[in-house]
Amino acid sequence: xxxxxxxxxxxxxxxxxxxxxxxxxxxxxxxxxxxxxxxxxxxxxxxxxxxxxxxxxxxxxxxxxxxxxxxxxxxxxxxxxxxxxxxxxxxxxxxxxxxxxxxxxxxxxxxxxxxxxxxxxxxxxxxxxxxxxxxxxxxxxxxxxxxxxxxxxxxxxxxxxxxxxxxxxxxxxxxxxxxxxxxxxxxxxxxxxxxxxxxxxxxxxxxxxxxxxxxxxxxxxxxxxxxxxxxxxxxxxxxxxxxxxxxxxxxxxxxxxxxxxxxxxxxxxxxxxxxxxxxxxxxxxxxxxxxxxxxxxxxxxxxxxxxxxxxxxxxxxxxxxxxxxxxxxxxxxxxxxxxxxxxxxxxxxxxxxxxxxxxxxxxxxxxxxxxxxxxxxxxxxxxxxxxxxxxxxxxxxxxxxxxxxxxxxxxxxxxxxxxxxxxxxxxxxxxxxxxxxxxxxxxxx
Amino acid sequence: xxxxxxxxxxxxxxxxxxxxxxxxxxxxxxxxxxxxxxxxxxxxxxxxxxxxxxxxxxxxxxxxxxxxxxxxxxxxxxxxxxxxxxxxxxxxxxxxxxxxxxxxxxxxxxxxxxxxxxxxxxxxxxxxxxxxxxxxxxxxxxxxxxxxxxxxxxxxxxxxxxxxxxxxxxxxxxxxxxxxxxxxxxxxxxxxxxxxxxxxxxxxxxxxxxxxxxxxxxxxxxxxxxxxxxxxxxxxxxxxxxxxxxxxxxxxxxxxxxxxxxx
Numbered sequence: 001x002x003x004x005x006x007x008x009x010x011x012x013x014x015x016x017x018x019x020x021x022x023x024x025x026x027x028x029x030x031x032x033x034x035x036x037x038x039x040x041x042x043x044x045x046x047x048x049x050x051x052x053x054x055x056x057x058x059x060x061x062x063x064x065x066x067x068x069x070x071x072x073x074x075x076x077x078x079x080x081x082x083x084x085x086x087x088x089x090x091x092x093x094x095x096x097x098x099x100x101x102x103x104x105x106x107x108x109x110x111x112x113x114x115x116x117x118x119x120x121x122x123x124x125x126x127x128x129x130x131x132x133x134x135x136x137x138x139x140x141x142x143x144x145x146x147x148x149x150x151x152x153x154x155x156x157x158x159x160x161x162x163x164x165x166x167x168x169x170x171x172x173x174x175x176x177x178x179x180x181x182x183x184x185x186x187x188x189x190x191x192x193x194x195x196x197x198x199x200x201x202x203x204x205x206x207x208x209x210x211x212x213x214x215x216x217x218x219x220x221x222x223x224x225x226x227x228x229x230x231x232x233x234x235x236x237x238x239x240x241x242x243x244x245x246x247x248x249x250x251x252x253x254x255x256x257x258x259x260x261x262x263x264x265x266x267x268x269x270x271x272x273x274x275x276x277x278x279x280x281x282x283x284x285x286x287x288x289x290x291x292x293x294x295x296x297x298x299x300x301x302x303x304x305x306x307x308x309x310x311x312x313x314x315x316x317x318x319x320x321x322x323x324x325x326x327x328x329x330x331x332x333x334x335x336x337x338x339x340x341x342x343x344x345x346x347x348x349x350x351x352x353x354x355x356x357x358x359x360x361x362x363x364x365x366x367x368x369x370x371x372x373x374x375x376x377x378x379x380x381x382x383x384x385x386x387x388x389x390x391x392x393x394x395x396x397x398x399x400x401x402x403x404x405x406x407x408x409x410x411x412x413x414x415x416x417x418x419x420x421x422x423x424x425x426x427x428x429x430x431x432x433x434x435x436x437x438x439x440x441x442x443x444x445x
Numbered sequence: 446x447x448x449x450x451x452x453x454x455x456x457x458x459x460x461x462x463x464x465x466x467x468x469x470x471x472x473x474x475x476x477x478x479x480x481x482x483x484x485x486x487x488x489x490x491x492x493x494x495x496x497x498x499x500x501x502x503x504x505x506x507x508x509x510x511x512x513x514x515x516x517x518x519x520x521x522x523x524x525x526x527x528x529x530x531x532x533x534x535x536x537x538x539x540x541x542x543x544x545x546x547x548x549x550x551x552x553x554x555x556x557x558x559x560x561x562x563x564x565x566x567x568x569x570x571x572x573x574x575x576x577x578x579x580x581x582x583x584x585x586x587x588x589x590x591x592x593x594x595x596x597x598x599x600x601x602x603x604x605x606x607x608x609x610x611x612x613x614x615x616x617x618x619x620x621x622x623x624x625x626x627x628x629x630x631x632x633x634x635x636x637x638x639x640x641x642x643x644x645x646x647x648x649x650x651x652x653x654x655x656x657x658x659x660x661x662x663x664x665x666x667x668x669x670x671x672x673x674x675x676x677x678x679x680x681x682x683x684x685x686x687x688x689x690x691x692x693x694x695x696x697x698x699x700x701x702x703x704x705x706x707x708x
Binding site: 042043044046068070071073076077078081085087089180257259262263264266267269278279282288 | 472473476477478556559560563568647648651652656659662663664665666667669670672701
């Protein structure tokens with residue numbers, strides 16, 4: 001895109017979005033002249049790209065943006081502390097998926113409805129309904145108020161790095177759990193490639209297998225948070241998943257981080273992984289990938305009770321303690337306008353956007369057409385699936401991080417044969433119940 | 446026996462050697478399987494550190510660690526001497542109370558420190574970090590140095606006083622030079638605590654005063670980790686500690702054991 005066009009697009013975006021309050025009429029088109037806002041997020045490519053255009057945002061609005069990015073765990077730790085003490089150090093912050101229930105539920109974020117529903121602040125063509133419902137669901141409270149708009153969505157797919165080995169075995173990408181085992185059995189160890197790999201975040205990776213088998217994490221989240229994963233279905237799913245890891249995964253994978261699992265695929269050491277698309281795209285696009293030509297994507301395999309691929313999202317919101325909420329909204333409105341997101345996709349090939357109109361655009365389809373496969377369509381399908389039935393609600397309740405830790409330990413114990421599946425899962429559930437009761441949450445066992 | 450010692454030393458050093466080797470590899474080389482013993486080494490990870498915010502964080506770590514060590518010694522060493530020579534009752538009780546600052550895990554102080562620092566506008570400042578490390582290191586200095594002074598005969602400073610020295614001159618000209626090993630060992634422990642701290646630096650800094658251990662974690666991006674830079678950063682973090690330990694190694698062993706037995 002030429003500079004002229006880029007400026008035209010940004011100018012258009014800003015012109016459309018700055019149908020601003022009365023105060024804006026002052027200072028000749030720069031309604032917030034001299035205002036500085038502090039924004040923060042974990043390190044992600046969307047803002048690496050976007051920060052190049054902050055001077056243009058400042059030129060139009062007068063708002064200077066101090067945008068800091070930190071590692072994922074560092075950001076979450078610092079922001080949790082800042083929000084919990086109702087500080088005003090941040091005017092815009094990322095609402096991290098697993099913390100969204102805690103941060104929104106505790107009243108630490110500002111409802112954005114007052115901004116996006118008011119034509120004084122937001123023109124109709126900004127179109128908040130254009131954000132994918134599945135991605136936005138984590139950013140709302142029980143009353144339906146919106147606290148953030150999403151910039152990144154993760155849609156769990158089955159990603160094979162060596163699809164050629166699967167084809168050679170006369171098979172195709174597995175559609176069911178049974179198919180998964182058949183494919184693993186057929187390709188495991190072929191050309192030195194293990195059939196499956198996963199990272200150690202079992203409370204993300206295992207849940208689709210739990211649900212596909214008929215189990216649930218909680219009884220009816222967010223209203224009833226009684227842990228229910230130690231059901232017969234849950235125990236069977238835990239044993240099945242631990243077997244999948246140990247029989248068909250590379251040595252040492254129980255300690256793998258997200259990145260290590262991706263590298264195992266990229267270097268051609270492991271084949272299939274059920275994980276968010278963010279970790280799959282580099283297999284086909286990264287210059288260091290040895291499997292770029294043989295990478296294939298498919299929907300998560302379905303279990304006997306259905307298909308429940310994980311989906312998550314992260315969004316920008318305004319902390320309750322911010323003293324510059326109007327300027328903060330101007331930034332969010334600009335950063336997530338159709339024009340700005342479209343430009344980031346167009347110019348940088350960003351693959352994880354949450355606006356339906358952009359996802360359906362020819363450019364996005366081009367960006368996510370990998371080895372001739374329309375991965376954009378799979379991406380949208382998973383995001384919509386998560387939004388329709390609400391099965392991802394388990395993950396945004398405030399207590400999930402504690403319960404998730406128990407699940408991680410249980411799967412590790414089963415995989416390493418320290419405990420049987422029934423014993424490990426029941427113990428994990430009992431510990432989770434204790435934690436919930438200590439936190440004052442009613443559990444109806 | 447020597448062979449066993451070498452094997453044990455190699456085992457202990459293996460993780461550090463592995464980190465060092467990794468810092469000279471590209472990401473592709475790091476994940477090559479099986480790994481190669483000989484590979485084309487690259488300095489690109491170190492070059493990348495130099496052009497990133499790590500450079501500032503490294504300087505912050507140096508400033509904070511050196512400053513907090515010096516201030517801790519300046520305040521703590523005379524205090525240890527005074528407590529050692531305290532003839533009246535209560536010296537032991539005061540020494541015990543000084544240790545109280547280390548009796549609870551740092552996380553117990555998180556919220557109070559954070560709120561106080563926000564109120565005092567000390568968040569994300571080097572001064573704030575120096576103060577935190579001073580409060581935790583002071584007890585270490587006093588508890589390490591007091592036994593040294595306990596074992597030094599009082600007749601030494603008394604002789605100096607008879608010759609006309611003041612109490613302060615007796616301390617600085619007679620006692621202090623004799624406690625060199627203890628000072629070296631205490632200094633290195635203070636430096637290590639401040640240099641290696643992650644928790645307080647994580648909670649009480651943002652961007653301006655961020656230290657090297659936190660900056661290294663920032664190479665763990667959401668969409669992928671920069672393994673080569675993490676290794677290069679880790680190596681750089683080890684370097685000053687190694688240099689400092691090497692410089693004071695002559696005093697280190699005697700310093701760590703010197704106060705253990707009263708002579």
